Amino acid sequence: MKYHDVIIVGGGLAGLRAAIEVNMHNLRAAVLSKVYPIRSHSIAAQGGINAPLGNHPRGSYDSWERHAFDTVKGSDYLADQDAVVRMIKDASARIFEMEHWGCPFSRTPDGKIAQRPFGGAGFPRTCFAADKTGHMLLHTLFEQAVKYESAAERGEMKIYNEWIVTSLVVENGVCRGVIALELATGKLEAFKADAVIFATGGAGRLYSNSTNALINTGMGMAVPYWAGVPLKDMEFVQFHPTTLYGSNILMTEGARGEGGYLTNNKGDRFTANYADSRKAMEVAPRDIVARNMTTEILEGRGFEDAYLLLDLRHLGEEKIATRLPGIRDICQKFLGIDPVDQPIPVQPGQHYTMGGIDCDKDGLSKVKGFYAAGEAACVSVHGGNRLGGNSLLDTIVFGKIAGEHASDYVVGKADLGAGDKALEDALAREEEKLKKLLSSTGSEDPSVIKEEMQKAMKDDVGIFRTKEQLGRALQRIRELRDRYKKIRLKHTGAKYNYDLMWNIELGGSLDVAEVIVAGALAREESRGSHFRRDFPKRDDEKFLKHTLAYYTPDGPRLEQSNVNLDHWAPKERKY
Amino acid sequence: MADITFKVFRFDPGTDSAPRFDTFVAPLFKKGLTVLEALFYIQEKLDGSLAFRASCREGVCGSCAMHINGKYRLACETQVSELGSDGVIVQPLGHLKVLRDLVVDMEPFFAKYKYIKPYLMPGSPSPEREWPQTVGEHAKVMPSIDCILCACCHASCTVTATDPDYLGPAALLWADRFARDSRDNSLDERLRLVDQLHGIWRCHTIFSCQEVCPKDLDPTGCIADLKRKAMKRKLFGH
Numbered sequence: 001m002k003y004h005d006v007i008i009v010g011g012g013l014a015g016l017r018a019a020i021e022v023n024m025h026n027l028r029a030a031v032l033s034k035v036y037p038i039r040s041h042s043i044a045a046q047g048g049i050n051a052p053l054g055n056h057p058r059g060s061y062d063s064w065e066r067h068a069f070d071t072v073k074g075s076d077y078l079a080d081q082d083a084v085v086r087m088i089k090d091a092s093a094r095i096f097e098m099e100h101w102g103c104p105f106s107r108t109p110d111g112k113i114a115q116r117p118f119g120g121a122g123f124p125r126t127c128f129a130a131d132k133t134g135h136m137l138l139h140t141l142f143e144q145a146v147k148y149e150s151a152a153e154r155g156e157m158k159i160y161n162e163w164i165v166t167s168l169v170v171e172n173g174v175c176r177g178v179i180a181l182e183l184a185t186g187k188l189e190a191f192k193a194d195a196v197i198f199a200t201g202g203a204g205r206l207y208s209n210s211t212n213a214l215i216n217t218g219m220g221m222a223v224p225y226w227a228g229v230p231l232k233d234m235e236f237v238q239f240h241p242t243t244l245y246g247s248n249i250l251m252t253e254g255a256r257g258e259g260g261y262l263t264n265n266k267g268d269r270f271t272a273n274y275a276d277s278r279k280a281m282e283v284a285p286r287d288i289v290a291r292n293m294t295t296e297i298l299e300g301r302g303f304e305d306a307y308l309l310l311d312l313r314h315l316g317e318e319k320i321a322t323r324l325p326g327i328r329d330i331c332q333k334f335l336g337i338d339p340v341d342q343p344i345p346v347q348p349g350q351h352y353t354m355g356g357i358d359c360d361k362d363g364l365s366k367v368k369g370f371y372a373a374g375e376a377a378c379v380s381v382h383g384g385n386r387l388g389g390n391s392l393l394d395t396i397v398f399g400k401i402a403g404e405h406a407s408d409y410v411v412g413k414a415d416l417g418a419g420d421k422a423l424e425d426a427l428a429r430e431e432e433k434l435k436k437l438l439s440s441t442g443s444e445d446p447s448v449i450k451e452e453m454q455k456a457m458k459d460d461v462g463i464f465r466t467k468e469q470l471g472r473a474l475q476r477i478r479e480l481r482d483r484y485k486k487i488r489l490k491h492t493g494a495k496y497n498y499d500l501m502w503n504i505e506l507g508g509s510l511d512v513a514e515v516i517v518a519g520a521l522a523r524e525e526s527r528g529s530h531f532r533r534d535f536p537k538r539d540d541e542k543f544l545k546h547t548l549a550y551y552t553p554d555g556p557r558l559e560q561s562n563v564n565l566d567h568w569a570p571k572e573r574k575y
Numbered sequence: 576m577a578d579i580t581f582k583v584f585r586f587d588p589g590t591d592s593a594p595r596f597d598t599f600v601a602p603l604f605k606k607g608l609t610v611l612e613a614l615f616y617i618q619e620k621l622d623g624s625l626a627f628r629a630s631c632r633e634g635v636c637g638s639c640a641m642h643i644n645g646k647y648r649l650a651c652e653t654q655v656s657e658l659g660s661d662g663v664i665v666q667p668l669g670h671l672k673v674l675r676d677l678v679v680d681m682e683p684f685f686a687k688y689k690y691i692k693p694y695l696m697p698g699s700p701s702p703e704r705e706w707p708q709t710v711g712e713h714a715k716v717m718p719s720i721d722c723i724l725c726a727c728c729h730a731s732c733t734v735t736a737t738d739p740d741y742l743g744p745a746a747l748l749w750a751d752r753f754a755r756d757s758r759d760n761s762l763d764e765r766l767r768l769v770d771q772l773h774g775i776w777r778c779h780t781i782f783s784c785q786e787v788c789p790k791d792l793d794p795t796g797c798i799a800d801l802k803r804k805a806m807k808r809k810l811f812g813h
């Protein structure tokens with residue numbers, strides 16, 4: 001059994017930031033990640049990170065109040081306002097800290113951090129490093145982690161690469177640690193810890209049309225869910241307006257922020273034709289642009305009934321080369337076109353998981369000593385719709401906060417290092433489960449189950465939803481869950497068994513998918529990214545509430561909880 | 576749908592006495608099919624024991640570097656059609672121990688990266704807001720900061736082949752990236768780490784690293800830059 005004061009699951013931005021914080025508190029931090037930290041999905045974030053720095057002349061009057069209000073309004077009032085205020089008040093300090101640690105942000109002519117416009121704000125608020133902001137931020141945090149891996153003046157910092165956490169161990173409402181599988185050996189091991197922080201990222205790969213990394217299976221949300229921690233607001237799934245036709249690789253919102261146009265097969269900038277995007281045009285919030293694009297395609301104004309065009313040609317080669325080099329590179333490598341002289345074929349695709357592990361504004365869940373941060377968590381600061389540039393902010397703000405609170409909790413904890421028995425029992429249970437999975441002689445092919453799940457989610461739990469579609473999807477996912485119990489693996493070896501890894505994750509994906517569909521079915525209103533054709537209006541009376549989903553063997557049990565409205569009264573959301 | 580023949584390197588050092596190539600035939604089942612997608616097809620439909628790493632599938636995370644038809648590249652951004660052949664030969668990264676099939680031991684590679692102290696060392700307390708940096712100063716760290724640590728350069732480096740302790744193109748590129756940063760103030764320390772037997776002077780400027788880099792970076796040029804800095808320091812003391 002291994003023992004660390006605080007275990008952080010996930011080596012993306014939220015996980016590394018949490019680990020650095022624990023380490024700063026002179027405690028022993030260990031990061032468990034199923035991939036090398038810099039292979040995490042955070043690396044792919046492109047456009048930027050929001051903070052009211054006021055560095056751009058057009059945004060010089062920006063303030064935390066404005067940024068917080070835009071966030072709350074963008075969330076369609078489902079975000080917890082106390083949490084939003086906390087995040088935004090901390091935003092500038094976190095950005096400067098990343099800069100001090102070496103993050104190579106792009107610069108203004110007077111040497112400050114440059115900012116660009118993004119959806120949901122009327123002026124430039126999004127700090128960026130070309131169109132590779134996630135890459136630059138994640139490398140910066142990895143560098144700090146490397147620095148303190150070997151530094152004597154701080155607590156221990158240990159990174160376990162290529163370990164996948166399969167179980168969270170909770171004893172009488174207190175977190176005791178995790179069970180994880182080492183990919184290199186195929187062995188399960190118990191990790192004792194006085195506090196555990198989950199920063200396992202989003203669940204995009206429940207959908208076939210996702211911008212997310214392949215590893216974003218949702219397993220990291222399933223693990224605490226199985227242990228009794230509720231998932232919150234999972235029905236809120238963000239669809240990004242501009243993903244590459246075919247592969248769904250993201251074309252950053254920054255492309256529109258820099259002035260790119262969206263056009264249909266008539267050559268019209270169609271965002272002008274919709275009341276909710278008439279003013280902000282291409283930089284209206286994501287849910288709105290994605291819906292209007294889908295309507296264009298459904299009404300026959302798309303190309304091949306599948307895509308529209310993102311036109312950057314008028315920006316000119318120099319701007320494209322300096323501000324959007326990654327976009328250009330992706331277009332050239334994956335489509336063989338250069339956006340300097342050809343428009344980019346784009347379609348909306350799954351992008352972000354607003355919902356997640358239920359926690360409060362300290363990152364703490366209902367289980368003592370168990371915290372969550374980043375995209376895996378639902379504090380909630382994004383509510384029904386996340387503003388572009390706010391989730392990178394979320395990761396570093398709440399990564400730090402979770403690390404801080406977990407550290408304080410450990411310092412004040414009476415029964416340090418307790419829970420051996422619970423961990424041994426959990427390890428035995430996981431070993432039994434693994435043995436069963438490896439020796440199963442069922443007839444189901446898990447890769448087919450995965451494909452069917454991704455298709456059901458894309459077809460029936462997408463941008464526009466109806467009761468009929470959601471009912472069908474729920475039935476489908478439940479069937480797939482039953483079939484999953486009869487899968488047969490294609491490989492039963494111990495070392496680097498990726499067949500095993502991907503298919504352990506599939507079990508988690510299916511349960512998380514079920515929570516999304518059940519939540520979407522129960523929420524009979526339209527809010528943010530969740531649009532019900534059969535209930536097209538927002539209904540604050542019944543649904544200005546969070547959805548909480550608790551695991552039961554027969555499917556999720558749903559409850560509601562209150563939304564914090566400390567600062568602004570809900571209003572109709574108009575842009 | 577044309578069929579493509581994949582010859583894939585297979586080896587489990589624990590059980591196999593020698594590596595072998597397995598042959599798989601996969602249909603060209605979609606337009607723009609990448610080598611990574613084909614490997615997943617093989618793993619999911621033909622042989623579940625095939626081991627390889629992948630994450631982002633868009634050429635930014637550095638997981639899937641391997642040797643494909645004669646060149647080190649990222650499997651996820653290599654389209655089968657662009658290889659111009661109906662035969663694809665896939666092998667693991669060179670100069671790193673094979674753990675299984677296409678999965679190699681990355682630890683020695685990361686150890687070199689860590690050795691050069693890959694983090695900003697500003698040498699004075701941080702200001703309240705950002706360190707000022709001009710657009711021109713910022714441009715100096717570009718494009719090196721795009722490095723995704725995929726190890727294509729390491730695998731292709733002929734010096735690494737003969738001197739396993741050579742710091743190698745990736746680590747040296749990162750040393751140079753920090754040495755170029757106007758906010759960094761530790762040039763002495765950085766040069767001390769790389770101005771040594773297994774450091775910058777080992778580079779023979781053969782440019783293999785630069786040729787294979789999927790991000791079109793120039794580690795050879797970065798090493799030359801460090802050599803210049805080290806010489807200047809020796810001659811003029813600054």
Ligand SMILES: Cc1cc2nc3c(=O)[nH]c(=O)nc-3n(C[C@H](O)[C@H](O)[C@H](O)COP(=O)(O)OP(=O)(O)OC[C@H]3O[C@@H](n4cnc5c(N)ncnc54)[C@H](O)[C@@H]3O)c2cc1C
Pocket residue numbers: 009010011012013014015032033034035036037040041042043044045046047048049050133134163164165166199200201202211212213215216219220223250252351352373374375376388389390391392393395
């Ligand atoms: C293409 C793209 C572009 C984006 N651009 C922007 C942007 O411009 N601005 C913005 O604000 N946001 C952006 N986002 C969103 C943002 O990038 C993510 O929300 C954020 O990076 C998530 O970070 P994270 O640390 O929470 O999780 P991740 O970076 O996803 O990290 C998750 C970690 O958890 C580990 N893990 C997961 N499950 C397990 C398990 N069971 N066991 C062990 N380890 C596990 C993984 O290995 C990984 O290390 C973008 C997203 C995408 C898809």
Ligand code: FES
Pocket residue numbers: 628629630631632633634635636637638639640649650651652
């Ligand atoms: S999978 Fe990330 S670089 Fe290929």
